[in-house]
Amino acid sequence: MAEYRLQGLSCANCARELEEEIQKLNHGEDAKILFNSSKLIVSDQIPINKVEKILASDGAAIIKERGKEDDDHDHSHHHHGSGRKLLYLIGISAVLYAFAMIFEKSMPGWTPVLLYVAAAALSGYSIFIKGLKNLFRFKFNIDTLMTIALIGAFGIGEWKEGTLVAILFGINEYLEGLGMEKARKSMETLLDAAPKEAIVLAGGLEKVIPVADLKTDDIVLVKSGEKIPSDGVVVDGRSSVNEAAITGESMPVEKAAEEMVYGGSINNEGVLKVRITKAYEDSSLAKILHLVEEAQETKTPTEQFINKFAKYYTPLIMAIAAIVMVVPPFFGGDWGSWFYQGLAVLIVGCPCALIISSPIAIISGITRNARNGILIKGGVFLELLGHIDTVAFDKTGTLTKGEPHVEKMISYHEAEFLHMAGSIEKSSSHPLAKAVMKELEKHNFQLEEPADITTIPGQGVEATVNGKLYRLGNEASIHPDAIDEQVRADIDQLKNAGYTLVAVSDDTRVLGLFGIADEIRAESKEVVQQLYEAGVKKAVMLTGDHEKTATKVADAVGLTNFYANLLPDQKVEKINDLIHEGKTAMVGDGINDAPALAVADLGIAMGKGTDSAIETADIVLMQDHLGKLPGAIKIAKRVNSVIKLNISLALGLKLIALLLTIPGLLTLWIAILSDMGATVLVTLISLTILIDKTGSGVHSK
Template sequence: MNEINEVGNENVYRVEGFSCINCAGKFERNVKELPGVQDAKVNFGASKISVIGETTVEDLEKAGAFENLTIIPEKVAGQSAKVSNELKKEPKISFIKKHEELLFSALLIALGYTSTFLNGEDNLVTVLLFLSAIVIGGYSLFKVGIQNLFRLDFDMKTLMTVAIIGAAFIGEWAEGAVVVILFAISEALERYSMDRARNSIRSLMDIAPNEALIRRNGHEMLIDVESIAIGDIMIVKPGQKIAMDGVVVKGGSSVNQATITGESVPVSKSTNDEVFAGTLNEEGLLEVKVTKLVKDTTIAKIINLVEEAQAERAPSQAFIDKFAKYYTPIIMVIAALVAVIPPIFFDGSWESWLYQGLSVLVVGCPCALVISTPISIVSAIGNAAKKGVLIKGGIYLEEMGGLKAIAFDKTGTLTRGVPVVTDFEVVNNQVSKNEVLSIVASLEKRSGHPLASAITKKADELGIAYDLNVENFESITGKGIKGSINGTTYYVGSPNLFKEFTDIYSIKAKVAEIQSEGKTIMIVGTKTDILGFIAVADEVRDSSKVVIEKLHDLGIKKTVMLTGDNDLAARAIGAQVGVSEIQSELLPEDKLNSIKQLRSEYGRVAMVGDGVNDTPALAASTVGIAMGGAGTDTALETADVALMADDLEKLPFTIKLSRKALTIIKTNIAFAIGIKLLALLLVVPGWLTLWIAILSDMGATLLVSLNSMRLMIVKE
């Protein structure tokens, strides 16, 4: 672990031991000041730090010495399984060993109270027992707090240090010692809560096996996943987890893909089907050709993106961070005023009001406030990831809860995206059906349009060859395609394409009839003659209608279907699924304009698509949501939210989770501030004590943490 980064390179390290978000910020600042470090960024939610420049693990641990941080290099970017193993190899420290100073301090406090009962509170033995408890239990606190005080760096440890030293100064030895213990317990609660939230995501690291059975040169061998190369044949027995992404080359089985897609129903897999690392082979023996390196597998990308998502600060967290920056100095000023104004101007007791001022410092400790948002965000993102929804940042989690309108791409989103040919007619007697289909399939073979596969599949079924030589092939955006075969230029496209250069009156009635049935019609011909037409239908998903109903029930004001399909076909599909508005015959720029218009009307708008097409519309929306992120790199990279399964039913759950998170965050902030204000009001009659102050802070931290962790168990 003594490796050095090359200058300018970025390296990522796992950090063990963060107790609070302020400590993470201090560690980041310390690392930035290290010689050779150009920049550094801490991801508190994932407990990681990214460092650009030259440094060593020893230097990083020195920068984190104030918190006794442990640094572990993440040697393979995106490969969290290896990091998980390194973490497991770290020696497990027992609870007693980890908190022995705290336990010894508690014992001294108990002896101090015994001495108070026997000898009185001003007895030298009593004072020394409480003083020893303060020094031993608060050593790490004072070490940081006093340094911060000299640097005028006012954080919660500075507040507590001043309060405890002040309590000792006015002779409140017992209360000073108890404050040390209770603050340590509060920090432990905060650390425990954040670790629980992190573990909801870190458990993903253990999903994929670290070894796999590989066949090379006729020999089978069990090797580490990092040594597996693309093209290797992986043998997966029944009941085993699949270690790498790949394609089945032999065998058949059912595979449980819940870890990737959130769907518990196993999926049948056979030759040429894709399988993912971390999924469970339930029945048959599979031979899988590896298609991705371990760092590029879908599960590795999910873990990496989820951890990156925790570094993206939500608006509420940005507010809290800014608020806390000014909050602590203000509390110190208020505490000073409480301590000096009554004695100077109202003849109050110096000892009494100094005690009240110290209590204000303690009650002003912002633990509950600063932890309220991070735990909520990490808990919600972790829960979503386990259910097959990848949310790429706290900002998108919050935005999902405020959506007023949702736009859907039609093909592959509201429909299955697997079109089939339903009608095929030739209207020119000079050519046969087979000739026309051969021409169309030869052209469509060169097209990337989703409907092209339906036509080539139809030709395959009928045994018609479509290997004609096509020259000057061209895609006509939003309208169709053209190409020359044996010197003749043929067009395949929408009726609107042919209206530009010929009359389609002879088939107008038939076109209208087919379109009214929700089918897409493509005319085949030249600039002067229409040869025939082909109708293709895309089946509506079973879940689409139910999902749209659920969204309306959740209060989504408008659902819009955006499609390049003809108006009649679009309306037929739209009526089946129940969207509130249908916009048809749209070019990509038209969809972009539609999203802009929706945003001007409703503010927050989501666009749901396949993550590949309609990229401008996805980018222009408040939240871009991609369907079927599993195995689709583009969907994982371009979308703000990815539904890993090719299933819309995760959408209502995501909105519900987001709204729950927003409610909990707001409740936490209100409660954390409210409990402080309530405790501060006790200053007026002089009732605020150090006991009440620290208990209110610890209680608020505990309740805020428990409230946030409820997001880990929100169900679909």
Template structure:
């Protein structure tokens, strides 16, 4: 069973990683993934109600967390709201006391005895009010023999008091608490922006039963139910319009800004916003299979596929803290032993190093950047299934395309039927339509549409061979319809260049059919935009004829093309392109493309139609066209750039403060800025991706 929980009050990304790892290492839990950006914990387990076990694991690492089943609606209690308000009041009072302490230190504290006592009391009060929660958490962590930022901060403040640095101890506690408050606000704001993505799916639907309207839960609506959608409301479930005429805004699903006109018989997707017309729709999918739900599931499941940088940061955090502690210990112990100063002086410097070294800025901002990038892509109609695919998209220097339905519209039409034997053109077309009776290939559909008014013979023993064509029995003899693969060498020499479809009866070519396709309106612009972005290789792989492939390739300005390919030939070509490229993206729409979508570094499916293609792909262009492909590349590159900038910025600031501290030029307040201040900046910089 798949389980989904929300872990409330977990604002430490480093602790979140530890919780995820511990659950993953616990017997009975599989495919464990925690998304810090959305607070969602997902895993598979045979255990029916593991919430108590999950809560126990969370409590062993981070006190105060609350594990909630996502099926339950949770609202903050009055006690929590009061506590939040009380914390703000305490922080404000501590800031006022801190400022008074600074004034006292530079006026009467050094000249009078009572001034020193008053200064001590004010600083102690400010420190306790600002950091009592930090000290409690730090004390618990010391008992558990665990070192994190609360432990380091508690030790630093206590040591500062012991060294007589009362004002500095108070300011460190105040700055840290203020930084934590701003950091929480920044993270929560980012989380709320991400949660807005889920607003595309209505929870209720108005159904029409015996002429009466009734509001019910959307998940309870069955297929075939009549649903009323009022003006300016979201469509709750996929369906077909029974009555009414309106326009629908599909931008939240497909990224298309222009409204789409719908009328009786039109298909509509859940999550679309109805225009100014009242419509009745007949549902065609249940809540769990509707478009909006599928999109949300794709975005939410993206957290499980972590990028290389995210995995690297998780490993980095586990070794970084012990190394920094060792450096701080050397700074505190070695110089005094060498007679380079008092122990208290070097201990202070070591404490500054420890506080500055906390890796929270990186640990929080990296996963937040990935999820913000995925969220930004979904806003323009591109669903990326994880951080590692966002990386592949950002690094891609080769884009490989299927032809029919991807670079071209896929709406084929029969241009010409040519009889090459004693059969008439109508008979050739009727035989071809009969042979293609059960095929869903675009060429087969075009042939059947053309032959609608003809007398179609009944055949037996139907077969379809991907990449070749279809075959059946007519009067005990084999009738074949397909490309050049069904022809003998002599037949290829005679007929191969004249058409794209051939009809062979009892080994004889009885006719040829010319089928044409139109290039998508956006294809040329997309190819040129990709090249402008630095993509070095644009390739088309198709099972179509060389003549048609060459025509499309020249029109679009592709770098290369391969025609008359079987599905396994496409796979071979993709693997060859991968050997000569940094990262390869394949864009396709059909079931035949599923193996190639899986084999590429980032397989991109066109539209939400083919289940097999979506399952095998790593990203989906939900609008069913190429328009947003370049936007997806730009977002992916911006995401990776944000991650690299945040990592570099955080490490440089921390390294600078640590070096300055080692030489005695950094005060404790600078280390707090290097910790919480840098974290806030990194979080805000990552969150802007959603804008």
């Protein structure tokens, strides 16, 4: 498949019709025109000259093949240039129109008429030509309606109003294009995060190459202020990195040797040498940008309904216009007057505002969330996010960090307890050992080297230190003679509180106890509160952990509904139960929760750019925390509200204009103003979604 940038796409409906024409060509069945991003995707085997001919019939054209140098710049330049040209022509038309109106009575013969026709031609010639072609092919769309209206107005001598129709429709077309271009530019600004070049180190020399030529295991040099070209691992250097392109969070993250970095991140200071682990097209950023680009083209149920409605809407309006023109004169009405009214009905019937009521709002919502590190894979998921009733959370790695840490420590012989725990655990890679060592970093003492360490299955380890045997492990590792009443009470207390127990003992004494738990994310409690404020009716936790641990976490984050001891298939069953009660989103880490994420109405994955998270879910929280989820839901609800308001305005203004035909008050300029007014209003209202006055969500360092 080949991709091309397009210019001159006049409207979403026209783009759909062009797509249908191209699909009729040989090898054209899979052709797609992506109106929101001005792209054409076709088979390499399709006769491109025939494609260009079809595009030209609607004033569109291929700029050049996507992927060549300066493509984005070229695209914006051409689009801006064509918009500016239209604005100049409208300006000249307006001057001619004003001149003809002011001096109409003092000018000889047909001079005013010629000025009106010239003004109409300058601002509406492209519409008129396309409309005539459509008329001969019996293809009825907005251009056809406007052409019939213009011919009819001039045919009955309404030169002044016919010209005004052409000028106002030209303004309408310009403003509609401007609104879509504004939404596109907001998306293009996001896509600009993609790095263009990389400095590769080879044989002691630096070589600048395009990121597309990067290979795995290449060593690249990233200087201060430069973008990291692709995902990789730091092999030398230390710096802070801005990962906003991946996570939406601009707080710098410290990076040193052996730490992972993401393509598109910006090196704030110092110099880093990075070993590339993924070619750019496989990097997290490339996948994100590709998904965001695709997301703006997916059709929501609302958009699909509007597109179907528009197919029947235009013929219906033409039928109504014909009735208005023909029926009243049979009952004594004036033919000329009702013909004029019928022309006005045709103009009212233009579906511009209705068709554009949704796309700009959807693009704005997806872009706004992407800036915040929320990757939404399509408009359908954005719309659904605004209708969510229930949010189900996995526990480990979602409400908690998924990393054990020492939450409680009880010492009976503190110095010896800490000394022996550190000496035994220092060389272990077990997660519980890491949690113990992290806690012991707070204490500064010299550790011993055990003479030998033996693993006891189901208990822990035994080690000889300074000639004495010590045990470290769970309750079963403690010698029965070492447990007195106080130790028993403390062990029971830790177990009842849901902690994992790690004890250090010898044959006669328990030196101390660690109570280890999965650390709860700092933002979890506030996020749950904000979800309720955002309109979510129910929040629940699903976990495979035992009841006591689940109760502890649920109480800490403010959840009254939770289910413990669940196997993966039981999580799926619970999600199915919740779906029967209302629209349900499942939030998990994108790895262990894939079945539940897939079954839920909406799968939301945690994951700082991980492949599994990006590929599994409908929505990805690119930051490794929940902080901005409530904000994403608010944005989605706002998008849904804006679309409803836009549809109401688009149809409401047209209905009011049509009702004016009953007393015979509808004029051509009222008709075009109602259509233009609706288009301008829905465009401006949709663009307000891009404005972020307060920020969204809880920020977590």
